[in-house]
Amino acid sequence: MALAYAPSLETTPVRIAPRYEHFIGGRWVGSTGGETFATVNPANEEVLAQVAAGTADDVDRAVAAARTAYERSWRPMRPADRAKYLYRIARAITERSRELAVLETKDGGKPIKESRDFDVVQAAAHFFYYAGWADKLRYAIHGATDPAPVGVVGSIVPWNFPLLMAAWKLAPALACGNTVVLKPAETTPLTALLLAEICEEADLPPGVVNVVTGDGRTGAALVGHPGVDKIAFTGSTEVGKIIQRTVAGTGKRLTLELGGKAANIVFADAPLDQAVEGVVNGIYFNQGHVCCAGSRLLVQESVHDALVEKLAARIETLRLGDPLDKNTDIGAINSAAQHAKITELVRSGIDEGAVLHEQSCALPARGWYHRASFFTGVSQAHRIAREEIFGPVLAIMTFRTADEAIEKANNTPYGLSAGVWTDKGAKSMYVAQRLRAGVVWCSTFNQFDPSSPFGGYRESGFGREGGVAGLRPYLSA
Numbered sequence: 160m161a162l163a164y165a166p167s168l169e170t171t172p173v174r175i176a177p178r179y180e181h182f183i184g185g186r187w188v189g190s191t192g193g194e195t196f197a198t199v200n201p202a203n204e205e206v207l208a209q210v211a212a213g214t215a216d217d218v219d220r221a222v223a224a225a226r227t228a229y230e231r232s233w234r235p236m237r238p239a240d241r242a243k244y245l246y247r248i249a250r251a252i253t254e255r256s257r258e259l260a261v262l263e264t265k266d267g268g269k270p271i272k273e274s275r276d277f278d279v280v281q282a283a284a285h286f287f288y289y290a291g292w293a294d295k296l297r298y299a300i301h302g303a304t305d306p307a308p309v310g311v312v313g314s315i316v317p318w319n320f321p322l323l324m325a326a327w328k329l330a331p332a333l334a335c336g337n338t339v340v341l342k343p344a345e346t347t348p349l350t351a352l353l354l355a356e357i358c359e360e361a362d363l364p365p366g367v368v369n370v371v372t373g374d375g376r377t378g379a380a381l382v383g384h385p386g387v388d389k390i391a392f393t394g395s396t397e398v399g400k401i402i403q404r405t406v407a408g409t410g411k412r413l414t415l416e417l418g419g420k421a422a423n424i425v426f427a428d429a430p431l432d433q434a435v436e437g438v439v440n441g442i443y444f445n446q447g448h449v450c451c452a453g454s455r456l457l458v459q460e461s462v463h464d465a466l467v468e469k470l471a472a473r474i475e476t477l478r479l480g481d482p483l484d485k486n487t488d489i490g491a492i493n494s495a496a497q498h499a500k501i502t503e504l505v506r507s508g509i510d511e512g513a514v515l516h517e518q519s520c521a522l523p524a525r526g527w528y529h530r531a532s533f534f535t536g537v538s539q540a541h542r543i544a545r546e547e548i549f550g551p552v553l554a555i556m557t558f559r560t561a562d563e564a565i566e567k568a569n570n571t572p573y574g575l576s577a578g579v580w581t582d583k584g585a586k587s588m589y590v591a592q593r594l595r596a597g598v599v600w601c602s603t604f605n606q607f608d609p610s611s612p613f614g615g616y617r618e619s620g621f622g623r624e625g626g627v628a629g630l631r632p633y634l635s636a
Contacts, residue, residue: 167485169264169271171257175349179210181217181372182355184224185365191216196374198348201268201491202482202526210348213373215380218340221369222386225311225338228366234308234336236364238294245290245333247361252283252326255357259350263322264482266349268491268527269445271483281607282326285625288609289330292630296335299630306634308336309412310388313381316351317394318344318493319448319549325351327624328391329368335633337389338367342381344394345374346494379405387411389632393450396547396573396618414622414632416450416614418547419575422568423453423604424590426561427462429580433602435469438553441578441604443477443531446492447551450619451576453604454548456533456555457564463557467516467535474518474531481523489551491526498527501550508534508543513554539570547573561586565593574616578604597623 178195180187195209211217233241252259259282260274269278292299296306312332316324321343332339343351355370371377375398382390382405389412392402396417406413423441425434441453458466482490492498509515517532533553537544543554558564568577577596579587591599597615600606607613612628614620622632 166481168481169261169483169485171261173258173261173265175207175262175265177208179208179348179352179372181211181213181221182352182359182368182370183217183221184227184369185359188220190214196345198266198346200265201493202265202523204525204527207265207349210372213342213371213377213380217371217373218377218380218384221340221371222311222384224366224369225340226386228364229308229311229338232364233338233367236336238296238336241333241336242290242293244361244363245286245293245330248357248363249283249286249290251357251361252279252286252354255353256280256283259322259353261483262353263350264490267318267321267347268482268493269448270487270490272485272487273445278320278323281609282323285326285330285609289334289630292627293334296630296634299627300634306335309633309635310337311386312337312339312389312391312633313342313384313387314339315342315378315381315390315392315394316344318347319445319450321347322350322354324393325354327393327629331624331629332391332633333367335630337633340369340371340381340387342371342373342378345372348372382406389413391632392416399620412632414624415620416622416624417575417618417620418573419450419452419615419619420455420545420547420571420573421451421453421576421578421596422455422457422571422594423578424457424564424568424580425459425462425466426581426586427459428582429602430582431462431466431469434580435466435473437578437580437602437604438470439473439477442553443474443489443551444605446490446529448493448497448549449605451598451605453576453578454553455544455568456553457558457567458555459564460557460559463555467555470533471516474533477518477531479518479520479522479528479530489528489531492529492550493527495527497549498529501529501548501552504543504546504548505532505552508537508541508554511541513537513541513543539567545571561590565590569595572618575619576600576615
């Protein structure tokens with residue numbers, strides 16, 4: 160059974176308004192349609208606030224404000240002065256880190272220790288990093304002495320890392336001299352709106368950053384708007400394909416960071432205890448709501464039983480419960496729809512003959528939760544081995560040779576990330592160079608840094624975010 164422990168709840172006060180409007184042209188304005196939608200705490204299913212539902216007219220207002228700011232203030236501004244604004248935003252994120260973390264956890268369901276120690280820290284780090292690049296762009300593109308910004312950027316971010324994904328897109332876009340219309344996910348809009356408030360307090364010129372909230376219709380209006388020069392999207396592969404078809408032939412630039420089905424490969428010579436910790440971090444971090452999650456575990460046959468035994472014991476120690484509890488390891492699933500998808504795919508794994516292992520803890524009476532789980536006896540034909548579950552569910556398969564592991568790892572339409580566990584450096588390099596994935600971690604997993612590029616291939620999208628490579632999609636020369 161799971162270990163008993165005394166809860167330690169986060170007590171940082173956070174003011175959540177009963178209603179939120181769009182942030183357009185430096186002002187808070189209501190939707191032209193007058194409609195709102197509820198954003199819900201997934202840990203207890205309680206409504207947190209009503210949020211403006213964006214219309215095509217709202218998007219049009221935001222794009223016009225972004226265009227005006229681009230032409231009159233932001234593009235003409237000295238790059239060193241643009242950098243000062245990014246530094247201000249970075250410092251404000253740091254100063255309000257506890258508030259942002261609590262809001263991220265309440266709106267999204269992730270454990271407070273992850274919001275506090277990862278999401279907010281990484282968001283500030285990206286603004287600090289790209290602030291340093293703002294006056295050095297001639298070094299970002301070989302042969303370009305005066306790189307030009309793209310123009311107005313439409314950024315659409317997902318619900319799994321709403322604050323961090325906003326920072327990933329805003330920071331490089333602003334550093335390059337672009338203006339932005341940001342559309343956060345409808346289930347997690349609150350930290351994007353608080354980030355808009357931070358931009359306002361930093362005296363960012365009106366219209367440089369605009370936030371329009373809404374559902375897929377709002378995002379579609381942004382993607383299809385003729386005044387937008389570039390779309391930066393992070394989300395599902397299905398929506399990414401729709402966006403790619405929409406912008407085809409329009410001249411809009413596009414970067415897509417989509418789904419994944421990453422293979423985490425463990426060889427017999429790997430230190431198993433260390434590898435198990437990497438496996439746990441690779442799939443149960445943020446309830447598995449991670450596009451680069453190591454959701455397929457490939458284990459060399461000779462250590463399969465030993466690793467499964469260690470993993471089964473380890474997940475019993477994971478604490479599932481209130482995301483605001485600082486001891487919680489597994490928080491709430493983001494929405495009822497996502498919980499239903501995870502449940503359906505787990506049922507398919509059982510029906511297709513795989514063996515389900517899950518932690519034995521009780522689930523909270525309210526909210527959407529799913530125990531940390533893994534399957535053994537999985538074949539590559541099983542849906543749980545092919546489809547992105549986006550939850551705390553792992554599919555375990557075996558291999559005998561390195562080449563077999565590589566073949567199985569690459570047997571997927573995705574190509575975002577992978578992991579390799581071995582104590583042989585030459586073997587790590589041999590395998591990593593043959594994996595068709597944008598990011599390959601060796602003897603670790605889910606390690607990120609603002610200076611390191613991130614992105615995928617095939618149905619995981621194209622383009623890179625982070626590092627110098629993350630600047631290039633926002634520059635026209």
